Amino acid sequence: MTEPNPTLDRALEQTPGHPTAPVVGGEEVIGGGDRMILADTADSLVYEHGLEIKARSQWAYARRRFIRHRLAMVSLVIVTFIFLVGAFAPHIAPYRYDQIDLNNILHPPTTQGHHYFGTDSIGRDYFSRVIYGIRTSETVGLFVAFLSTAIGLVVGAIAGYYGGWIDNLLMRITDLVLTLPALAILLTASALLGGGDKWRISLILVFFFWTTVARIARGQFLSLREKEYVEAAKAAGSGDTRIMFRHIIPNMMGPIVVTGTLAVASAILVEAALAFLGLGIKPPTPALGALVVEGQTNPQAWWLTVFPGLTLLIIVLCVNFVGDGLRDALDPQQRVRA
Amino acid sequence: MLTFIVRRVLYSIPVLIVSSFLIFTFVSLAGSPLAKLRANPQFSQVTLHHLEHQYHLDKPIPVRYAYWVEDVTLHKFGSSLLTQQPIWPDLKRVMAHTAQLIITSELLALILGCIVGIYSAIRQYSAFDYTFTSLSFLGFAMPTFWLALLLQILFVDIYLKWNVRIFYTSGLNNPGHGAWSIDRLQHLGLPIITLLIISFALYSRYMRASMLDVINMDYVRTARAKGVPEGKVIRRHVLRNALIPVVTVATLNFGALLSGAIITETVFSLDGMGYYFINKLNNLDLYAIMAWLLVTAVCVIVFNLIADIVYGYLDPRIRYD
Numbered sequence: 001m002t003e004p005n006p007t008l009d010r011a012l013e014q015t016p017g018h019p020t021a022p023v024v025g026g027e028e029v030i031g032g033g034d035r036m037i038l039a040d041t042a043d044s045l046v047y048e049h050g051l052e053i054k055a056r057s058q059w060a061y062a063r064r065r066f067i068r069h070r071l072a073m074v075s076l077v078i079v080t081f082i083f084l085v086g087a088f089a090p091h092i093a094p095y096r097y098d099q100i101d102l103n104n105i106l107h108p109p110t111t112q113g114h115h116y117f118g119t120d121s122i123g124r125d126y127f128s129r130v131i132y133g134i135r136t137s138e139t140v141g142l143f144v145a146f147l148s149t150a151i152g153l154v155v156g157a158i159a160g161y162y163g164g165w166i167d168n169l170l171m172r173i174t175d176l177v178l179t180l181p182a183l184a185i186l187l188t189a190s191a192l193l194g195g196g197d198k199w200r201i202s203l204i205l206v207f208f209f210w211t212t213v214a215r216i217a218r219g220q221f222l223s224l225r226e227k228e229y230v231e232a233a234k235a236a237g238s239g240d241t242r243i244m245f246r247h248i249i250p251n252m253m254g255p256i257v258v259t260g261t262l263a264v265a266s267a268i269l270v271e272a273a274l275a276f277l278g279l280g281i282k283p284p285t286p287a288l289g290a291l292v293v294e295g296q297t298n299p300q301a302w303w304l305t306v307f308p309g310l311t312l313l314i315i316v317l318c319v320n321f322v323g324d325g326l327r328d329a330l331d332p333q334q335r336v337r338a
Numbered sequence: 339m340l341t342f343i344v345r346r347v348l349y350s351i352p353v354l355i356v357s358s359f360l361i362f363t364f365v366s367l368a369g370s371p372l373a374k375l376r377a378n379p380q381f382s383q384v385t386l387h388h389l390e391h392q393y394h395l396d397k398p399i400p401v402r403y404a405y406w407v408e409d410v411t412l413h414k415f416g417s418s419l420l421t422q423q424p425i426w427p428d429l430k431r432v433m434a435h436t437a438q439l440i441i442t443s444e445l446l447a448l449i450l451g452c453i454v455g456i457y458s459a460i461r462q463y464s465a466f467d468y469t470f471t472s473l474s475f476l477g478f479a480m481p482t483f484w485l486a487l488l489l490q491i492l493f494v495d496i497y498l499k500w501n502v503r504i505f506y507t508s509g510l511n512n513p514g515h516g517a518w519s520i521d522r523l524q525h526l527g528l529p530i531i532t533l534l535i536i537s538f539a540l541y542s543r544y545m546r547a548s549m550l551d552v553i554n555m556d557y558v559r560t561a562r563a564k565g566v567p568e569g570k571v572i573r574r575h576v577l578r579n580a581l582i583p584v585v586t587v588a589t590l591n592f593g594a595l596l597s598g599a600i601i602t603e604t605v606f607s608l609d610g611m612g613y614y615f616i617n618k619l620n621n622l623d624l625y626a627i628m629a630w631l632l633v634t635a636v637c638v639i640v641f642n643l644i645a646d647i648v649y650g651y652l653d654p655r656i657r658y659d
Contacts, residue, residue, distance in 0.1 A: 038508055179357050179642065181634045183600055184615060185364070191619050192368035240516060273601055276483040278617060292484055296605070299491050309484035317479035 062254075065329035072325020086134035093128035097286050100124055106301050118292050118303040130308050133288040136198060136281060137268045137315065144205045144267035148261040151206070157244055159214070170218065170269025174211040182208060186270065187279050194274075195227025196282025201274065205267055213259055220252035254330030258323055265319035272312055287313045294303035329338055339650070346646050350639050357639070361631045362403045371395065371419045371624040393419060404629070415629040420621065425629045428614065433596075433633070435510060436603070436610035438517065440595045443530040447537035448547075448588050454538075455545025459553060459580075460572065470542060477539025486532045486605040493528060508607040525608070532602045538593065544587055548580040557577075582652045586645050593641020596634070 056064075067073060085092055094114035101123035109118040117126035159167040186208055194201045224230065225248065233243050272278025275289030283290060288308045295305025372389060375381045385655065390396050394405050409416035414426035458467040489505045497503055505527035506512075515521035552558065553576050561571045600612035611630070618626040 015496075059442060076388065135612055176353070176357055176360065179353060179635060179638050180360070181594065181631070181638060184631060187616075187619060188365065188631070189368060191622075259444070265479070267481075273483060276481075277601065277604060279619065281614075289481075289483070292481075292487060295491070296487055299494050302491065305484070305487055305491060309487070311482060312481050312484065313476075313479055314479070320475065320479055 033260055034092055061330045065327060066325055069325040071321050071329055072328075075321035075325070079256040079315060079318040079322060082134060082311070082318075083138045085131060086138045089128075089131045089135045093125075093131045095125035095128040097129045098124065099128075106281045106298060108301075109303050117121055117307045118301065120301075120304060121298055126291075126307060127304065129286045129291060130288070130311055133291050133308060134288040134311060134315070136285055136287045137271065137312070139318075140198065140202050140205070140281075141204045141264040141268040143199075144209055144271075145260050145263040147202075148206045148263060149213050149256065152210040152215075153217050153249070153256060155210070156214040156217025157249065160218035161240070161244055161248070167218070170214060174215055177208070177211050183270075183273070187274065187277065190274055194280065196280070196285075198281050198285060201271065201280050205270060209263055209267065212263070213256065216255055216259055217252065220224035220255060221248060224248045224251060241318045254327075258327045261319060261323040261326055265316045265323070268312070268319070269316055342650050343647055346643055346650075350643050354636065354639055357635045358632055359403060359656065361628060361635065362406055364623055365628050365631070366399055366402065368408045369622060369624060371622075374420055389419070410629070410632065415632075416625065418623050418626050420623045425626050428626075429629060429633060432611050432614040433608060434517075435608065436596060436599075436612070437527055439529055439533070439599070439603075439608070439610060440592065442526070443533035443535060444588070444592055444595065446530070447534045448533075448541055448584075451541025452545050452584065453537050454542040455584075456549055456572075456577065456580075458542070458546045459549030460635050467546075474539040477535055480536070482532065482599075482601045483605055484537060485535060486528070486602050489528050489532060490605060510609045524605075529599065529602050529606045529608055532605075533595075533599050537595075540591070541584065541588065545580070545584050548583050549576060552576045552580045552657070582649065585652065586649050589641055589645035589648060593638045593645075596637040596641070644657055 076181075101119065104113075104115070104119050104123040106117040106121055107115055109116055115125055115127065117130055120126055120129070155170060159170040186204065189204045189207075190201055194204055230243055230247055233247050238246070271280055272287065272289030272292075275282075276289040276292055278290075278293070280289060281287040288311060291308035295301065295308075298304055334338055348460050350635075371393065372386060375389070376386060394402055397405075414424070415429065417424045454470050456463075458470055459561065461467055493505050493507050497507075503524070506525045507528060509525055511519065511522040558571060558575050561575045562568070566574075585658075594613070599610075600615060602608070603610045603612035604616050611634075615627070617628050618630065
């Protein structure tokens with residue numbers, strides 16, 4: 001093996017056909033020729049006198065496609081807003097989530113005293129409790145999505161790139177995970193090991209979520225490792241790590257980002273279901289799923305059921321729309337005709 | 339076809355053995371069957387030691403697994419350590435209830451989902467299509483427990499306000515009514531509707547996507563070009579091929595749901611598999627939980643097998659890989 005040659009490597013990336021190659025004016029330049037000298041020099045190129053065209057990367061195109069996707073953009077704004085409210089919960093909530101006020105039991109929603117979502121059976125302000133519940137949900141959702149994507153990406157990369165026994169083992173493990181009743185196993189795990197703690201529950205969720213990403217990453221690696229530009233990089237003397245991280249992973253980020261985004265939504269939903277069944281995050285930590293239970297014990301107080309559930313529904317719906325928008329933007333070939 | 343079936347059946351046997359071992363190892367490592375008794379001051383250390391010995395809990399896991407397999411195969415899952423009751427009669431009862439619930443709701447969801455999916459695909463981008471597309475997005479994002487709870491609250495309110503009993507909101511049936519009585523149906527109504535909404539969202543989307551995949555195929559264009567009437571094109575050429583993936587997904591989903599709609603059954607206190615499981619989990623009755631997990635794993639594996647065979651039957655290309 002010769003030493004890796006960074007200049008050659010970089011030149012390879014700019015080759016037409018390499019998916020991270022810059023794209024000019026919306027169409028990929030085919031045939032190369034004199035227009036292709038551009039890439040190293042600047043962001044913009046002049047190939048005809050007075051006419052300047054900005055060279056955009058694939059990511060810039062994806063960003064443009066995403067911004068034009070109206071539903072996804074609106075959803076992104078809404079979900080960012082909700083998550084920010086959750087993140088700044090201690091500054092926004094008018095009350096502490098565990099502040100009891102026995103003079104104000106089961107009060108319907110009102111602007112008086114800032115009880116926008118009413119109060120529960122021991123007079124705690126429900127608006128504050130829902131906001132803190134969002135905080136819990138978003139922590140769990142983002143943590144689970146990030147960690148399980150990272151683990152799945154690494155495992156899937158190793159299995160897909162090297163193949164052999166690692167690949168076999170991974171596929172058998174994920175096959176087995178699929179034959180087990182997921183929710184039941186999750187419930188058992190969180191009942192016996194979770195102890196109602198936010199981080200332990202998150203780790204249990206990660207343990208079940210990483211396999212999805214791993215399978216997708218493996219599939220991508222299997223097809224991308226046969227591409228000409230990987231062969232060319234090998235011929236240029238690039239090592240395995242360099243090929244994986246510089247040539248393959250950037251070209252498969254589309255599906256991974258989409259799966260990761262959708263994982264946020266499903267982690268939030270699963271966590272809420274666990275909390276609802278009393279086997280997930282336990283009080284005093286407020287969780288949206290556990291808040292809904294208070295609605296079940298007080299069926300005449302509709303606000304106890306409606307607000308936390310509606311918040312959950314809106315978060316999940318918006319995250320799903322963002323995920324769909326990202327799929328359309330990053331991975332136009334994979335677009336489901338919807 | 340026969341070799342295909344035999345091969346698939348043989349393949350699922352090691353899967354079953356490995357997953358039963360996994361279930362046992364996982365539950366045994368995660369908790370002790372005696373945990374509940376240890377917390378109870380009535381049981382002395384001596385009694386606990388005695389129980390530990392009697393149930394082979396002092397032995398290594400592979401040995402305990404062998405004892406468990408013996409219990410499962412020869413003694414119909416044995417009996418629970420905590421209650422000393424045999425496990426199988428309870429499990430059989432709740433399975434029957436769950437089967438009744440799941441079969442009804444899944445069949446309804448499949449029929450409705452297919453009709454809506456087909457129509458949405460034929461009239462793509464019509465108002466009908468957009469309405470049901472939005473509704474199915476809502477269905478995907480809907481937390482099941484919240485939907486169930488809203489329905490429950492709604493029908494409790496209807497009963498309290500107008501004194502009309504359309505559906506009961508909890509329980510399986512009133513005493514003295516059988517499995518196919520109107521009373522049972524009134525109890526199953528809300529759980530069926532809950533599951534129906536969730537599964538309908540899935541099936542209608544799936545059917546639509548599958549129809550659209552097929553409708554643009556060359557052979558469909560050929561059929562139209564040679565003058566086959568549109569209705570016949572849809573029925574003969576599109577539908578028959580589009581149904582293949584939907585039938586497969588429905589079979590898989592069915593197997594997974596037989597483990598009980600855990601959440602729905604819990605909300606409506608319906609004496610089915612899911613409700614049983616949650617009760618046992620809250621009591622930390624580990625032998626009952628392991629039996630439940632094993633039965634469920636068997637259901638999933640059997641329905642995976644059926645899905646494979648159905649797929650192989652509908653699409654002959656699959657048989658020769």
